[in-house]
Amino acid sequence: MIQVDHLTKFFGTKRAVDGISFSVERGEVLGFLGPNGAGKSTTMRMITGFIPPSAGRVTVGGFDVTENPIPARRLVGYLPENAPAYTDMTVAGFLNFAAEIRGLRGERKKQAIARVVELCFLESVLHQSVDTLSKGYRHRTCFAQSILHDPDVLVLDEPTDGLDPNQKHEVRGLIRRMGATKAIIFSTHILEEVDAVCSRAIIIDCGRIVANGTPAELRGKSEMAGAVTLRVNGVAASAVSARLYQIPQTKRVIVLEEKNGTVAVCVYPKPNTADGELLRAVGEAAQGWRIEQLRTEEGRLDEVFRNLTMPDTQK
Amino acid sequence: MNTAIANIKTVAKRELSAYFASPLAYVFIVIFLLLCGFFTFLLGGFFVRGQASLTMPFFFWHPWFYLFLVPAVGMRLWAEERRVGTLELLLTMPITTWQAIVGKFLASWLFLALTLALTFPVVITVNYLGHPDNGVIFCGYVGSWWMAGAYLAISCITSAMTRSQVISFIVSVVLCLCLLLAGIEPVIQFLTGWFSPTVVNAIAFCSFFTHFENFKKGILDSRDVVFFLSVIVFSLFTTAVILRGHRQG
Numbered sequence: 001m002i003q004v005d006h007l008t009k010f011f012g013t014k015r016a017v018d019g020i021s022f023s024v025e026r027g028e029v030l031g032f033l034g035p036n037g038a039g040k041s042t043t044m045r046m047i048t049g050f051i052p053p054s055a056g057r058v059t060v061g062g063f064d065v066t067e068n069p070i071p072a073r074r075l076v077g078y079l080p081e082n083a084p085a086y087t088d089m090t091v092a093g094f095l096n097f098a099a100e101i102r103g104l105r106g107e108r109k110k111q112a113i114a115r116v117v118e119l120c121f122l123e124s125v126l127h128q129s130v131d132t133l134s135k136g137y138r139h140r141t142c143f144a145q146s147i148l149h150d151p152d153v154l155v156l157d158e159p160t161d162g163l164d165p166n167q168k169h170e171v172r173g174l175i176r177r178m179g180a181t182k183a184i185i186f187s188t189h190i191l192e193e194v195d196a197v198c199s200r201a202i203i204i205d206c207g208r209i210v211a212n213g214t215p216a217e218l219r220g221k222s223e224m225a226g227a228v229t230l231r232v233n234g235v236a237a238s239a240v241s242a243r244l245y246q247i248p249q250t251k252r253v254i255v256l257e258e259k260n261g262t263v264a265v266c267v268y269p270k271p272n273t274a275d276g277e278l279l280r281a282v283g284e285a286a287q288g289w290r291i292e293q294l295r296t297e298e299g300r301l302d303e304v305f306r307n308l309t310m311p312d313t314q315k
Numbered sequence: 316m317n318t319a320i321a322n323i324k325t326v327a328k329r330e331l332s333a334y335f336a337s338p339l340a341y342v343f344i345v346i347f348l349l350l351c352g353f354f355t356f357l358l359g360g361f362f363v364r365g366q367a368s369l370t371m372p373f374f375f376w377h378p379w380f381y382l383f384l385v386p387a388v389g390m391r392l393w394a395e396e397r398r399v400g401t402l403e404l405l406l407t408m409p410i411t412t413w414q415a416i417v418g419k420f421l422a423s424w425l426f427l428a429l430t431l432a433l434t435f436p437v438v439i440t441v442n443y444l445g446h447p448d449n450g451v452i453f454c455g456y457v458g459s460w461w462m463a464g465a466y467l468a469i470s471c472i473t474s475a476m477t478r479s480q481v482i483s484f485i486v487s488v489v490l491c492l493c494l495l496l497a498g499i500e501p502v503i504q505f506l507t508g509w510f511s512p513t514v515v516n517a518i519a520f521c522s523f524f525t526h527f528e529n530f531k532k533g534i535l536d537s538r539d540v541v542f543f544l545s546v547i548v549f550s551l552f553t554t555a556v557i558l559r560g561h562r563q564g
Contacts, residue, residue, distance in 0.1 A: 011564045048407040051562045073409040080407075084400030086329070088336040100325045101408045103318070129336075145404070 001026050001075075001153050001183035002047065006056035009042050009207075016042045018207035019056065026152065029179035031198035031215075032187035035309050039207040040187040041081050044157050047185070048078045060153055074102075077151035079159055083142035087131040091122055091141050094130060095148065102149040116144040119174065135162045143171070147178070154178065156186035160193065172197050191301045194218075205309040215301065222299030222307075226273060228282045229256070231264045231293035240265055240289075247281045249273045262292065322410040326418025327425070330392075334426050343388060344430050350380055351434050367445025373437055374455040374531045378495055378524055381466045386487035388426065389470025390480040392419050393558070398478045412558055416551050420471060427463045431456060451533030458530020461543040462523050466491050468550030475557040491523075498522025 002024040009017040017039040024030045034040050045051045047058050049065040049072060058065040063072035086094055095116065099109045117123055120140040125133060130141060139162055146154060159175065160168045175184060176197050188194070194201045194215050201218055203211040211218055219225055232240060237258045244253045249269050256264040269278045279296050286294070334340040351373070355361050359372030396402040405415055441447045473487040474480075496502050497518050506515045519525055526539040 009564070016564075045403070050403050050407050051564060070409050070411065073407060076407070078404070078407045080400060080403045082400055084404055086333065086401055087399060088333045089329070093332065097325065097329045098408075100328075101322060101410060103321075103409070142404075 001061055002185065003059045004043070004047065004056075005058070007043065007046055007053050007058060008055040009039075009046060009051070010054045016207055017046070017053075020204065020207070020209055021056075022202060022209065022212060024153075024183045024185055026183050027180060027199075029175060029184045029186070029197055029199050031194045031201035032185055032204070033189075033191070033194065033201055033305060034187075034204040036189075038204045038309070040204060041157055043204070044078075044155050044185065044187060045080075048076055048155050049073055050080075074149075075151055076153045076155060077146035077149065079143050079146040079154075079156045081157040082161075083139040085130045085138055085142050085145070088129070090127050090129055091133070091137075092126045094141060095144060098145040098148050104149060112148050112150070116148050119147070120144040121170075136164060136167050139163060140167070140171075152182055154182055154184045154186075156184065158188060159186050160188065160190065168193075191305060194301060203305060203308050210308045211304070218304050219299030219301055222301075222303045223268065224297045224303060225299030226269045226275065226278065227297040228267045228269075228278050229264065229293065229295055229297060230267065230282055230286060230291070231262060232286060232289040232291055233262050235263060235289050237263045237265070243285050244282065247278070247285055249278045249281055264293075266297070319411075319414055322414040323418040323421065326405075326410070326415055327422040330419050330422030331426060334388075334422075339387075339391075340426065343384065344433060347380065347384055347430050348433060351376070351437065354380075355437055361441075367441055367447035369437065369441055369447065369452050369455060370531045370533075373434075374459060374527075377459045378462065378527060381463055382488060382491050382495060385427065385463055385466035386470045386473070386484045386491065388423050389467045389487065390474050390483040392423060392471055393475040393554070394477055394480045394483045397561070398480075406558075406562070412555055416471070416554055416558075420468065420547075420551060423467050424460075424464050427467065428460055431460055431463070448533065454533045454535050455531050457535070458527050458539070461530075461540060462527050465494075465523060465543045465546040465550075468547040468554075469494070471554045472550050472557065475554045475561075494521065494523050496522070496524075498524030498526075 004020060004022050007017055007020045008015070020039075020043060022030075032040050032043070042051070046053045047060070047065065049069045052066055060072040061075045063075070065072045086097070089097065092113075095113050096109070099112055104112050117126060120143055122137070122140060122144060125137050130138060133141065143156075143159060146156065156175070160171050163171060172193060175186065178184065179197070179199065186197075198215055200212070200214055202209055203218070211221065230240075237255050240263050241253045241255060244250055244265065244267055247267070250267055251270045252268045254266045254268070256266055258264075267278065267282055276296070279294070283294060354376045355373045359375065361372040364372065393402070396405060406412060438452060441452070442449070469490050470483070470487040473490065474483040476486070477483050499522075503515060503519055506518060526542045529536045529539050
């Protein structure tokens with residue numbers, strides 16, 4: 001549904017987005033990750049046609065966003081950053097306006113508004129001025145506007161920003177459910193959201209894509225991925241460490257803690273070690289010790305994120 | 316074509332309702348009517364003249380009222396959208412920038428028409444007291460409305476230039492003042508000493524004042540209508556260019 005092809009944007013001489021290419025199909029939820037100023041919002045603005053790209057092109061449902069903007073925009077629902085809404089209107093008035101400008105009239109308009117009001121829990125504030133809404137409600141009002149015409153493509157810039165934990169949970173559920181039939185791109189700072197919602201994630205830094213894959217694939221990039229944690233009782237740390245180093249797959253052994261005769265160590269695998277191989281080897285090596293805990297670590301997204309987006313000096 | 320009109324109507328409807336949702340519309344109408352009454356009956360010497368005419372006591376002041384009041388109506392059109400961020404919402408909807416610009420302009424222009432229409436008691440008064448030429452009065456109203464449109468279009472430009480309504484207001488007052496002063500007698504005389512008559516005529520031709528003159532007298536000259544229309548079209552075009560410039564980054 002969305003094709004992004006070598007998209008580049010200059011602001012003056014500053015290169016905000018630098019040759020980004022990716023595509024999103026129906027049924028996919030793409031998480032857009034990156035530090036502040038990485039170019040997430042700029043990319044989304046180019047996809048929705050708000051700002052024209054300096055080079056490259058975006059097509060939505062086959063329509064070029066710059067050359068054929070109106071049919072492309074009909075397919076898109078957009079929640080901009082900070083969820084702007086007309087402050088001088090009531091929630092009902094705002095949704096009514098959004099529906100009419102989307103070409104919904106009469107009974108269809110009524111149904112569409114009723115549907116999003118229910119989905120976004122807006123009944124209680126329907127006749128309140130947008131000006132007086134709390135941030136969460138304003139956010140949901142703008143979100144409601146974006147799904148009003150049941151679009152095939154949703155572009156959501158930080159959809160859970162400023163929501164309380166319950167609302168966050170609700171919105172994530174909504175995105176996941178809608179992701180089954182739509183192509184969705186959403187940006188976030190919150191890494192747990194990637195696991196909760198995305199079928200795929202892209203990490204961008206300084207305008208470039210530095211990683212693109214399923215959340216599991218991204219976690220696999222972590223040093224921690226496949227590492228084995230072992231906790232044994234009654235053996236000295238040096239003895240544990242010495243025996244574990246004799247395993248051929250071991251790259252490094254780190255003692256995490258030594259207290260009351262219990263030793264906890266983490267064994268990092270060498271690259272290209274098959275799944276479970278290290279766990280079995282450590283299990284065998286630990287025979288005769290009193291094992292309290294033995295498990296394989298999954299990679300950690302925040303570590304991957306830090307490694308990919310921090311300048312080398314700060315790692 | 317039909318969708319274009321529907322889109323313009325939707326944008327205009329929203330804009331008009333926004334005026335009446337805030338105190339701005341009511342404050343504006345009340346102040347405009349108070350000023351009209353005060354200037355017409357007291358400063359304009361409506362009763363002293365003993366003439367059943369609105370040309371001097373009423374329409375004479377309109378260019379000066381508009382100088383301050385129309386920029387106040389136009390200042391929020393784009394500045395507010397940019398400040399709140401709704402511009403991003405509006406311009407990613409399936410409408411063209413032109414439809415948005417025309418819709419917003421028409422809404423404000425209609426609002427000014429409504430305000431102007433509410434000065435009808437002046438017309439009733441003059442008809443009650445004497446036998447005025449109502450054709451001339453009607454022509455004056457039409458001219459006044461066109462002139463208001465030209466002021467408004469200038470305010471559109473300044474509103475699109477900035478996020479701040481205050482800056483938009485001040486710049487637009489100054490621009491309109493220039494366009495107004497270019498046509499009044501003392502300024503023309505001053506300019507005659509500096510430039511050739513052709514240049515002076517050209518400058519005076521650009522003034523709102525000059526083109527409103529005929530309307531006031533009851534002369535509906537197509538040249539004057541074309542002038543105001545071209546000011547409006549040119550200004551809205553400039554607004555489009557400015558808006559595109561912002562998005563270009």
